Amino acid sequence: MLLISCPWCGPRDETEYHYGGQAHVAYPHSPADLDDRQWAEYVFYRDNTKGPFAERWMHSTGCRRWFNVLRDTVTNEVLAAYRIGEPRPEPQQAAAHAAAQAVAHAGGER
Amino acid sequence: MAEQITAGPARLRRSPLAHLEERMRAATVTGPRGVSLSEWPYITMVSLRVDPESEAAARIEKTLGAPLPRRCGDTTSAGPHTVLWLGPDEWMVVSQAEHPALTAELTEALDGDPGSVVDVSANRTTLELSGPMAREVLEKGCALDLHPRAFEPGQAVSTQVGPVPVILWQTDEAPSYRLFPRASFADYLARWLLDAIDEYARPEVT
Numbered sequence: 178m179l180l181i182s183c184p185w186c187g188p189r190d191e192t193e194y195h196y197g198g199q200a201h202v203a204y205p206h207s208p209a210d211l212d213d214r215q216w217a218e219y220v221f222y223r224d225n226t227k228g229p230f231a232e233r234w235m236h237s238t239g240c241r242r243w244f245n246v247l248r249d250t251v252t253n254e255v256l257a258a259y260r261i262g263e264p265r266p267e268p269q270q271a272a273a274h275a276a277a278q279a280v281a282h283a284g285g286e287r
Numbered sequence: 288m289a290e291q292i293t294a295g296p297a298r299l300r301r302s303p304l305a306h307l308e309e310r311m312r313a314a315t316v317t318g319p320r321g322v323s324l325s326e327w328p329y330i331t332m333v334s335l336r337v338d339p340e341s342e343a344a345a346r347i348e349k350t351l352g353a354p355l356p357r358r359c360g361d362t363t364s365a366g367p368h369t370v371l372w373l374g375p376d377e378w379m380v381v382s383q384a385e386h387p388a389l390t391a392e393l394t395e396a397l398d399g400d401p402g403s404v405v406d407v408s409a410n411r412t413t414l415e416l417s418g419p420m421a422r423e424v425l426e427k428g429c430a431l432d433l434h435p436r437a438f439e440p441g442q443a444v445s446t447q448v449g450p451v452p453v454i455l456w457q458t459d460e461a462p463s464y465r466l467f468p469r470a471s472f473a474d475y476l477a478r479w480l481l482d483a484i485d486e487y488a489r490p491e492v493t
């Protein structure tokens with residue numbers, strides 16, 4: 178069971194979330210100009226990263242917000258969770274961020 | 288039949304757990320290992336969505352007489368209303384006021400600005416779980432830390448009990464909890480809770 182820290186609600190079990198695939202995949206600027214191959218790559222092709230991977234999750238039984246998670250696909254460790262619109266943290270930075278967040282939540286919750 | 292038609296729609300409605308009322312009453316356990324479960328049907332609930340920094344939010348807060356809580360877990364109360372945080376721009380107002388009046392007042396306060404006010408009283412029903420063992424019962428199927436150091440009266444969160452998504456609100460130190468499952472999950476959740484309560488009616492296994 179993964180323990181994921183929703184940027185709004187704090188740490189909750191994986192069962193409260195839905196997975197949304199790779200994060201930071203931008204919608205094509207002018208989709209009509211793409212040929213079939215480019216469109217197929219946008220729709221179907223995703224990275225198969227070994228190591229830190231940015232992916233979307235949705236807190237479906239909590240606040241129902243989409244957000245991004247940086248997860249190590251080798252160890253399954255959740256390195257960071259960040260709100261939509263925030264930049265992807267670097268893995269080292271992310272580990273520090275995760276530690277700080279854990280402390281903040283422990284202190285923040287009464 | 289004719290009698291039912293003249294009685295009007297309000298008289299015809301059945302709460303989602305009316306069929307379990309007797310069983311829930313019979314399951315009550317008293318004493319130091321006490322716990323009880325009951326349905327509070329037809330409570331007014333209004334879904335509210337608005338940007339918390341907007342003028343519309345300020346007008347709504349004035350109408351409610353309470354600020355909109357800004358943090359997960361927080362609730363605010365004023366008179367008959369309690370406002371539960373559901374998301375950064377989403378709340379549920381639980382109220383003893385009548386739902387048509389409350390919905391109309393909040394809609395007027397929103398005044399056509401971006402946001403929504405929707406009467407969702409029929410979306411969920413309310414279960415009250417209370418007594419010294421209430422927290423133990425919930426802990427059988429809720430991963431949240433419900434210990435008083437982490438969760439206390441006046442806090443409410445959207446989470447899961449067993450496999451059922453609920454809004455869980457602690458109302459006092461008995462402890463008493465109100466659980467708001469969607470109507471279609473209410474039967475399952477009530478039976479799940481009855482099963483979880485069952486052991487406290489028997490001698491403690493040591």
Ligand SMILES: [Zn+2]
Nearest residue numbers: 183186236240
């Ligand atoms: Zn959340």
